[in-house]
Amino acid sequence: MTSRISAAGFALAAGLGLASLALPAAAQTSNRIIVGYPPGGSLDAMARVLAERFSEGTGRNFVVENRSGAAGVIGAELLKSAPGDGTTLLLAPDSNISVYPHTVKKTAYLPLQDFVGIAHTGDYRIALAVHPSVPANDLRSFLAWTRTQPAPVGYGSAGAGTNIHFYGALLAQVSGANMIHVPYRGTGPALVDLVAGHLPSAVLTLGGMLAYAHAGKIRMLGQTGEGRSQSLPDVPSFKELGFPMLATSGWYGLFGPASLRPELVQRYNELVTKAIRTPEVRERMRSFELEPREFTPEAFQAMVRADTERWGPIIRGSGFTAASD
Numbered sequence: 014m015t016s017r018i019s020a021a022g023f024a025l026a027a028g029l030g031l032a033s034l035a036l037p038a039a040a041q042t043s044n045r046i047i048v049g050y051p052p053g054g055s056l057d058a059m060a061r062v063l064a065e066r067f068s069e070g071t072g073r074n075f076v077v078e079n080r081s082g083a084a085g086v087i088g089a090e091l092l093k094s095a096p097g098d099g100t101t102l103l104l105a106p107d108s109n110i111s112v113y114p115h116t117v118k119k120t121a122y123l124p125l126q127d128f129v130g131i132a133h134t135g136d137y138r139i140a141l142a143v144h145p146s147v148p149a150n151d152l153r154s155f156l157a158w159t160r161t162q163p164a165p166v167g168y169g170s171a172g173a174g175t176n177i178h179f180y181g182a183l184l185a186q187v188s189g190a191n192m193i194h195v196p197y198r199g200t201g202p203a204l205v206d207l208v209a210g211h212l213p214s215a216v217l218t219l220g221g222m223l224a225y226a227h228a229g230k231i232r233m234l235g236q237t238g239e240g241r242s243q244s245l246p247d248v249p250s251f252k253e254l255g256f257p258m259l260a261t262s263g264w265y266g267l268f269g270p271a272s273l274r275p276e277l278v279q280r281y282n283e284l285v286t287k288a289i290r291t292p293e294v295r296e297r298m299r300s301f302e303l304e305p306r307e308f309t310p311e312a313f314q315a316m317v318r319a320d321t322e323r324w325g326p327i328i329r330g331s332g333f334t335a336a337s338d
Contacts, residue, residue, distance in 0.1 A: 024047045045078045046267075049088025049101045050171065052079055053201030054300040055220035059134055060104040062297055065268065066288040067281075081198050084172025086108040090121045092128060093267055097272030102281070104134065107264050108175035111320040115328040117172035125321065128268040130314040131278050132285035135303030136262040139180050139218040140236040140248070141168070142226065150252050152234040155214070156190045165193035169203035169215035172196050174333075176324070179215035180237065181333050187256060196290055218263070219245070219303030227248055237261060244302060264320075265303070266313065282310050 044067070048060045057079065064075040080088035089109045095101035110124045122128070141152070151154035159166045168185075170177045173196040185192040195212060197203035200221040206212040208230045214223075215231075223244055225231045233248040237259050240250060251259035267279060267285060288294045289305040298305055308316065 029156040037332075038193050042073045044073050044100045046075060047078050047080055047088045047091055047101065049080055049082070049085030049103075049105065049109060050199035051081045051201045053204070053221070054171070054199060055137060055218050055303060056104060056106055056200075057077070058220075058301050059265055059298070059303060063104065063134065063285065063288065066294070066298055067284055070287070084175050084196070084198075085152060086121055088115065089113075089124075092268060092270055093122045095270045097270050097274060099269070099273060099277040099281070101270070102131070103128070103268045105266060105268060106137075106176070107266070107320060108177065110266065110268070110317055112176045112179070112324050112328070113174065114145075115322065115325050116333065124268075125318060127271050129271050129273050129278055129310075130317050131267040131273075131310055132282045133306050133313050133316070134265045134267055134285060135298055135305055136264050137303055138236045138238045138242060138262060139177055139216060140222060140232045141181075141184065141214065141216050141234045142222050143214045143234060144207055144212070145229070145232055146155065146210055147213050147232070150232070152249075152251075155234055156188050159191040161188070162191055165191050165197040166213050168192050169195045169197050169212045169217070171200045171217060172198065173201060177216050177218070179328060179331055179333070180259060180274070182333070183327075184216070184251070184256065184259060186331070187258065194312055218302070220300075221299075221335040223302060235259075237263075242302060244299075262304070264306075266317065278310050284312075 046060045046064050048057050060077045063237060064077050067075040070196055080091060085108060089103060089105055092103040114120055143149060143155060149158050168181045170181060178194055180261050181194060203215050203217060207215045208225055219236050219242060222231060226233050232244055235251045235254055236242060236248055238250050239252060239260055286307055295305060
């Protein structure tokens with residue numbers, strides 16, 4: 014079915030360098046932002062913000078395509094073979110970019126070679142939460158409680174090999190807690206089990222758990238920010254609780270295939286920058302605990318390279334054994 018765009022929308026798209034791709038009209042309905050996780054988390058929410066703004070800014074329809082599995086790897090792998098015409102982008106967490114290469118022996122993609130960084134789309138905090146049935150009101154009592162349990166206490170994450178997985182492992186290591194990792198296929202499924210009481214604890218993005226914390230369905234015990242969150246001022250940072258090594262934010266970023274034309278990398282970066290400067294988008298980002306930061310494509314790509322180098326020794330030091338695939 015042929016789609017139509019207005020003359021004004023076409024002119025705007027041409028001004029942005031996106032209409033010059035000479036795409037068939039039907040292809041204008043297939044612009045997608047891939048998210049390698051199920052709906053329901055802050056990554057998915059941010060992707061929908063960008064899809065909305067890209068649609069408005071180009072006159073072309075952008076949709077979010079959730080392709081979950083393998084802790085985001087399935088979705089990210091799709092970008093490797095995507096055309097460089099700007100119709101397929103990926104919104105990914107640092108786990109799938111700077112952490113992933115250190116966690117497998119045979120990579121499905123090489124982020125620094127197969128992808129091009131377009132824009133930083135927000136820093137996020139990671140938090141430890143427990144079900145209200147857990148007899149602990151603060152981190153110290155939770156850590157002590159785990160040591161009294163005959164079997165390790167499970168902590169859920171968005172997937173094995175993610176940075177969230179390693180934050181939980183690092184917390185257990187430095188605190189002596191009796192904890193074991195329980196991987197899920199994203200934040201949403203882990204939260205379902207945490208809220209239902211099937212999982213005693215979880216280490217997930219703070220933004221993804223915010224609504225449940227406000228509703229009293231889970232209890233937050235600590236988070237990775239340098240200071241306290243405005244959304245949850247009663248939840249201390251791990252740094253103030255005596256674990257400064259956990260005071261590191263994660264990030265989300267927008268990527269294209271390595272073949273994406275440089276002028277399109279720049280134009281998409283401009284669209285992201287314009288979006289995060291608006292009060293409406295900043296308020297939406299704040300609602301799911303994302304901190305806006307502006308980077309040029311070149312600065313973002315340099316940050317990704319540095320973060321990839323930083324994670325190598327952390328993961329090796331954790332004793333994690335890389336998967337075969």
